[in-house]
Amino acid sequence: xxxxxxxxxxxxxxxxxxxxxxxxxxxxxxxxxxxxxxxxxxxxxxxxxxxxxxxxxxxxxxxxxxxxxxxxxxxxxxxxxxxxxxxxxxxxxxxxxxxxxxxxxxxxxxxx
Amino acid sequence: xxxxxxxxxxxxxxxxxxxxxxxxxxxxxxxxxxxxxxxxxxxxxxxxxxxxxxxxxxxxxxxxxxxxxxxxxxxxxxxxxxxxxxxxxxxxxxxxxxxxxxxxxxxxxx
Numbered sequence: 001x002x003x004x005x006x007x008x009x010x011x012x013x014x015x016x017x018x019x020x021x022x023x024x025x026x027x028x029x030x031x032x033x034x035x036x037x038x039x040x041x042x043x044x045x046x047x048x049x050x051x052x053x054x055x056x057x058x059x060x061x062x063x064x065x066x067x068x069x070x071x072x073x074x075x076x077x078x079x080x081x082x083x084x085x086x087x088x089x090x091x092x093x094x095x096x097x098x099x100x101x102x103x104x105x106x107x108x109x110x111x112x
Numbered sequence: 113x114x115x116x117x118x119x120x121x122x123x124x125x126x127x128x129x130x131x132x133x134x135x136x137x138x139x140x141x142x143x144x145x146x147x148x149x150x151x152x153x154x155x156x157x158x159x160x161x162x163x164x165x166x167x168x169x170x171x172x173x174x175x176x177x178x179x180x181x182x183x184x185x186x187x188x189x190x191x192x193x194x195x196x197x198x199x200x201x202x203x204x205x206x207x208x209x210x211x212x213x214x215x216x217x218x219x220x221x222x
Binding site for chain 2: 006034042043044046049059088090092098099100101102103104105106108
């Protein structure tokens with residue numbers, strides 16, 4: 001069966017520090033991968049999605065970047081965190097239009 | 113751009129009551145609609161996925177319906193239990209990404 005792993009679960013980082021969040025999927029190949037952010041009291045905002053290795057699409061301009069170095073690995077990064085980067089970050093995968101999303105357990109990021 | 117609205121934003125019901133959560137979307141050109149549950153501080157758990165050609169899906173005490181032409185979906189929860197307390201989100205898939213509503217926060221009172 002397919003599983004998605006996301007880590008760390010929580011992270012507290014000072015302003016200006018770098019960030020690296022990792023997401024991996026097991027049990028499938030060539031998944032579509034997504035990074036979402038959920039700010040307190042707000043809906044989910046799509047940050048990045050990827051349909052293949054090295055293929056990254058960004059939905060909103062921001063202080064973050066994403067990379068897909070391997071088929072089932074998706075990384076969210078920042079060189080210098082801002083206070084506004086705080087939030088709940090969720091990774092998701094999909095096999096295609098018929099199969100919906102499966103989400104990871106999320107990372108709670110607090111920038112102090 | 114697709115917009116997804118969920119009403120009500122919050123709902124509190126006594127245990128055992130049947131309830132309906134609503135989801136509406138502005139663009140009927142969707143591939144499917146998915147209902148999720150989110151517990152506080154946790155990720156999203158998929159409840160039901162309805163393809164655009166389907167009218168409803170059922171899983172246990174949950175039943176989701178889809179009226180694509182009118183841009184509406186409902187999630188029916190029968191015989192609610194305190195363990196059903198969570199935020200329920202609907203999302204529509206347009207081919208590139210899912211668009212999410214802001215959710216309905218449900219509290220089931222014992």
